[in-house]
Amino acid sequence: MCAAPLGSLIPTTFSSTLIQPNAPQVVELESMLQVLLGESEEVRHLGAIYRNENSFDKQRFLRSLLPAFKVGPESLLEELLERMTRDFERDNLAVIEGWVLSKTEAELCASL
Amino acid sequence: MFVEAREVESNKELSVDVCIIGGGAAGITIALELEKEGRNIAVLEGGGLDVEGESQNLSHGDITGVPYFPLIAACQRRLGGNTNMWGSWCRPFDEIDFEKRDWVPYSGWPFDRKHLDPYYSRAHKRLKLRDFNYEESYLLEGKSELRVLPLKGEVKTKLWQFHKPPVRFGHDQKEELTKSSSIKIYLHSNVTEIEADETGENISRVHVASVGGHKYFVKAKVFVLATGGIQNPRILLASNKVQKQGLGNQQDLVGRFFMEHPHIHRRGLVMATDAQTYPALYNTDSQYNHQVVGGICPSEELQRREKILNASITLNPTIRYSAHAEMSEGLVDTMSGYLSDLADLPGKLYEKAKLKITGKRTPRAPRLVLDVSTRQEQTPNPDSRVLLSTEKDALGVPRANLQWKLVGLDARTATTLHRNVAKSFGAAGIGRFKLELEENYPDDLSNWDPKGSYEGIEGGWHHMGTTRMHEDPKQGVVDGECKVHGINNLYVAGSSVFPTSSFANPTLTLVALAIRLSDHLQKAVLV
Numbered sequence: 001m002c003a004a005p006l007g008s009l010i011p012t013t014f015s016s017t018l019i020q021p022n023a024p025q026v027v028e029l030e031s032m033l034q035v036l037l038g039e040s041e042e043v044r045h046l047g048a049i050y051r052n053e054n055s056f057d058k059q060r061f062l063r064s065l066l067p068a069f070k071v072g073p074e075s076l077l078e079e080l081l082e083r084m085t086r087d088f089e090r091d092n093l094a095v096i097e098g099w100v101l102s103k104t105e106a107e108l109c110a111s112l
Numbered sequence: 113m114f115v116e117a118r119e120v121e122s123n124k125e126l127s128v129d130v131c132i133i134g135g136g137a138a139g140i141t142i143a144l145e146l147e148k149e150g151r152n153i154a155v156l157e158g159g160g161l162d163v164e165g166e167s168q169n170l171s172h173g174d175i176t177g178v179p180y181f182p183l184i185a186a187c188q189r190r191l192g193g194n195t196n197m198w199g200s201w202c203r204p205f206d207e208i209d210f211e212k213r214d215w216v217p218y219s220g221w222p223f224d225r226k227h228l229d230p231y232y233s234r235a236h237k238r239l240k241l242r243d244f245n246y247e248e249s250y251l252l253e254g255k256s257e258l259r260v261l262p263l264k265g266e267v268k269t270k271l272w273q274f275h276k277p278p279v280r281f282g283h284d285q286k287e288e289l290t291k292s293s294s295i296k297i298y299l300h301s302n303v304t305e306i307e308a309d310e311t312g313e314n315i316s317r318v319h320v321a322s323v324g325g326h327k328y329f330v331k332a333k334v335f336v337l338a339t340g341g342i343q344n345p346r347i348l349l350a351s352n353k354v355q356k357q358g359l360g361n362q363q364d365l366v367g368r369f370f371m372e373h374p375h376i377h378r379r380g381l382v383m384a385t386d387a388q389t390y391p392a393l394y395n396t397d398s399q400y401n402h403q404v405v406g407g408i409c410p411s412e413e414l415q416r417r418e419k420i421l422n423a424s425i426t427l428n429p430t431i432r433y434s435a436h437a438e439m440s441e442g443l444v445d446t447m448s449g450y451l452s453d454l455a456d457l458p459g460k461l462y463e464k465a466k467l468k469i470t471g472k473r474t475p476r477a478p479r480l481v482l483d484v485s486t487r488q489e490q491t492p493n494p495d496s497r498v499l500l501s502t503e504k505d506a507l508g509v510p511r512a513n514l515q516w517k518l519v520g521l522d523a524r525t526a527t528t529l530h531r532n533v534a535k536s537f538g539a540a541g542i543g544r545f546k547l548e549l550e551e552n553y554p555d556d557l558s559n560w561d562p563k564g565s566y567e568g569i570e571g572g573w574h575h576m577g578t579t580r581m582h583e584d585p586k587q588g589v590v591d592g593e594c595k596v597h598g599i600n601n602l603y604v605a606g607s608s609v610f611p612t613s614s615f616a617n618p619t620l621t622l623v624a625l626a627i628r629l630s631d632h633l634q635k636a637v638l639v
Contacts, residue, residue: 081541088538089265098546100534 026062029069029076030111038112047109049096054110061107080104113290117300117322124328128154128296129638131318131332133303133347134339136193137619138605138626140281141238142336143295144288145630151638153295154330156320158302158339159190161283166323170302170505171343173512177496178562178569180372180516186573187342191282191299194340194573199399200278201617202241203270204232204624206422208412209489209614215419216521218369218492219612222583222592231624238623240275242403251404258393258402264539266414267532269393270424272617274403300324304507306335306351306359308599315602321507334601334637336629341370341575341608345498346512348579348589348596360579360589360596367498369580370514371490371613372571374522379565380484380530381546382427382537387480394427396485407487408536409615410529419555420525422615423488425533430483484545486529487572489615491521495559498578516571520557523566527551574618576607593636594629601637605629 068079087102094106135157212220345367407424534545582588
């Protein structure tokens with residue numbers, strides 16, 4: 001796995017144009033997720049269904065990931081995978097058109 | 113030796129030590145076990161050595177409950193019985209299957225699994241199986257392609273073992289049976305009545321007839337009824353000259369509690385995270401290559417906590433995905449893309465960075481989509497039963513009427529298992545599960561008509577429970593030794609004595625019980 005610093009993973013255009021002065025890190029995180037996953041029609045499809053069927057606070061979800069995000073992408077990744085595993089173990093699930101997903105997965109899709 | 117019915121003098125009364133009615137797995141096993149003691153044994157087989165229309169037609173009957181296989185096909189009337197069409201799926205019942213479970217009505221055997229273990233071990237020899245050992249370390253030794261999935265949570269892998277080709281009882285031992293001086297197998301010899309004496313406490317003889325009209329009688333010290341879970345109650349109910357409600361039926365239990373193993377095929381999908389290393393163990397085809405198949409089953413803890421029955425699922429590469437083009441544009445493809453894009457996040461972080469540098473996109477890895485098939489225990493249910501039809505067969509015996517009935521607990525067992533397998537696959541990172549069964553059936557649903565997503569639910573050709581075993585005559589047709597309550601010399605063998613059914617296929621357990629009954633007859637009855 002690449003241990004490159006976060007800045008090298010994020011295209012300059014995103015990091016320079018989308019950062020908001022009042023919540024720069026949240027916007028930076030959102031931009032990174034867009035780059036990583038936003039191209040995927042499938043992920044957006046699942047996210048749209050989840051948003052339609054659930055009340056979803058995107059800002060709250062993104063803020064909850066900030067501590068890990070500040071450390072770096074590996075830490076963010078570990079946080080996401082840990083949450084997914086925990087979700088499955090604790091029955092914190094989202095069923096989208098029959099597919100059983102962890103709530104974290106569903107919220108990640110819905111945040112795009 | 114083998115004897116054709118027509119070779120017996122008409123209306124003659126034969127006299128033997130043991131008369132076994134039915135030449136299937138149970139009947140042949142008992143004959144071979146008793147032969148060691150030099151007993152004079154008659155096995156009455158209704159058919160011949162092969163399928164014959166006239167004989168098979170005697171098994172025809174009505175289906176008035178949940179749709180079922182035609183009885184003319186479900187009850188093989190020929191030497192070997194239904195072992196002529198079985199696949200050798202073998203696995204002992206679990207310890208919990210023998211327990212009285214407060215959430216499973218009418219559950220509990222007169223003995224525990226440990227009591228049956230020595231008989232299971234001997235049954236393995238009869239079925240040409242490997243040692244009586246179902247540990248992964250034993251059955252999967254040296255088979256790396258059959259590794260066990262690292263399941264998490266409250267589901268676990270359990271194994272079946274097989275012998276290929278499957279043992280065909282009577283045929284595989286034909287030489288031994290032909291040479292035997294103490295066993296005579298009478299072919300085309302259908303029992304039309306079990307005749308009790310005037311007290312109803314002893315069987316004096318059975319009436320035998322062939323389709324050609326030949327008739328004779330067999331008198332014995334002991335009679336063993338071993339014609340399967342549909343024909344056993346049929347014969348008892350039809351033998352009603354002395355006991356008007358049928359033999360052994362004082363408590364109206366004969367024919368009740370019919371159980372199958374409900375099979376729900378191709379309901380549920382699994383998208384495996386890693387197609388390359390996904391093990392073949394859970395594919396039912398591995399029985400042919402490896403003589404072993406794995407099922408994913410609820411743990412005892414899960415069964416106790418969720419109050420569900422025992423069950424299993426197997427996973428075969430889907431035929432639906434490749435067969436229907438529209439699904440490639442549906443959610444299956446969505447999930448495949450999703451797993452490519454999300455579940456492999458570690459690689460993606462790296463790939464995305466590289467993408468910006470090289471301008472190339474790494475192709476998505478191939479995904480493996482698996483169909484989920486469920487085989488499960490059935491709730492014991494007195495309304496699920498075998499009755500006598502108003503129609504009679506060519507020999508004048510009322511035909512069987514099968515009313516197979518399911519209840520809410522049967523439905524909830526499948527859906528609960530599916531949800532827990534979904535959780536396990538997610539937690540272990542080995543895939544995602546698509547639920548396709550309708551949920552939320554109440555447990556107190558006493559007559560569940562499986563429609564919608566359950567359309568096509570079927571049995572496994574396993575007929576159990578219709579002469580159930582219980583020490584209390586008010587709760588069972590036979591006692592713990594498989595003797596019919598209230599009758600001194602009539603025993604029942606086969607899966608019709610099972611009080612509960614597990615999810616495991618019945619043959620190994622019924623052969624073990626047949627060996628146990630043989631021991632009992634030798635030690636306590638034929639002395």
